[in-house]
Amino acid sequence: MAEFIKVDALGDACPLPVVKAKKAISELQGAGQVEVLVDNEIAVQNLTKMAQQKGYQYSAEKLEERKYRVLFTLGEVESAPAEQAPVCVPDARTDTVVAISAAVMGEGSEELGKTLLKAFVFALTQQDKLPKTILFYNGGAALTCEGSAMLEDLKALEAQGVEILTCGTCLNFYGLTEKLAVGSVTNMYTIAEKLTQAGNVVKP
Structure with missing residues (x-):
């Protein structure tokens, strides 16, 4: 039974x-x-x-x-479906995970920090080896939402097979749940899993 x-x-x-x-x-x-x-x-x-x-x-x-x-x-499904291959250039991805927890890069001028982070994300699109996943949480959650200055670059990365994940609790906290514009919602269990299993973690 x-x-x-x-x-x-x-x-x-x-x-x-x-x-x-x-x-x-x-x-x-x-x-x-x-x-x-x-x-x-x-x-x-x-x-x-x-x-x-x-x-x-x-x-x-x-x-x-x-x-x-x-x-x-x-019990009604024979087996779990195989993971889909990245849409484009699958061999270009590495086992690197990028973790972005703020809307700025580094300490000091906030205006400069925003410029640097936008430049960093653009630079990722130009790399021969792309990260496997980019995680956005806390203040970084807004960067994947409507109005973000880096949406075009993030969508370009996603089109090349890079996984874009944003913390759902963070979106909810900042009132951005309905404004996510790229990637998908994730949870802290998955964030912890991605970070601990990554071959390399980059936190700009």
């Missing part, structure tokens, strides 16, 4: 909903379902993205104000 596990992640901050969901899924014996309750759309996005990456069947719905339900169904 298929198992059913219910996970209450209401009020849990990122990345707890994803962590709890993974734990519950690992406890399933064969076919089964895991229902996760969360209280915000960012958590829903993080959970559904995990399902897509793992090849799980899933559904998501809003039950009421600040209450969402994500249902994972396992």
Whole structure:
């Protein structure tokens, strides 16, 4: 008989909903379902993205104000789909991860710092070897949103297979959730995973 596990992640901050969901899924014996309750759309996005990456069947719905339900169904999928190859020049990517946590580069003049960071991102587009992933969090989250001066360069990097990820909790904190213009939303679990597994981390 298929198992059913219910996970209450209401009020849990990122990345707890994803962590709890993974734990519950690992406890399933064969076919089964895991229902996760969360209280915000960012958590829903993080959970559904995990399902897509793992090849799980899933559904998501809003039950009421600040209450969402994500249902994972396992046992009906033969295997997780293979990861898609980068759209362009896949061999140009390295195992380097760039972490951007502010809208400026270095200390001193804020105006100069913004100019330097924009120049840094442009310089990345000109490299023979591209980073595998660029992470944006805290003050850096705004750089992937509407109005950012570096959107064109970031979109160019994404088109070449560079993964652009922005912290969902940070977008929510700064009121930018609906303004993300490049890349996708991620959570602290994935950020920690990317940083710890990277062959090289660059923090401008």
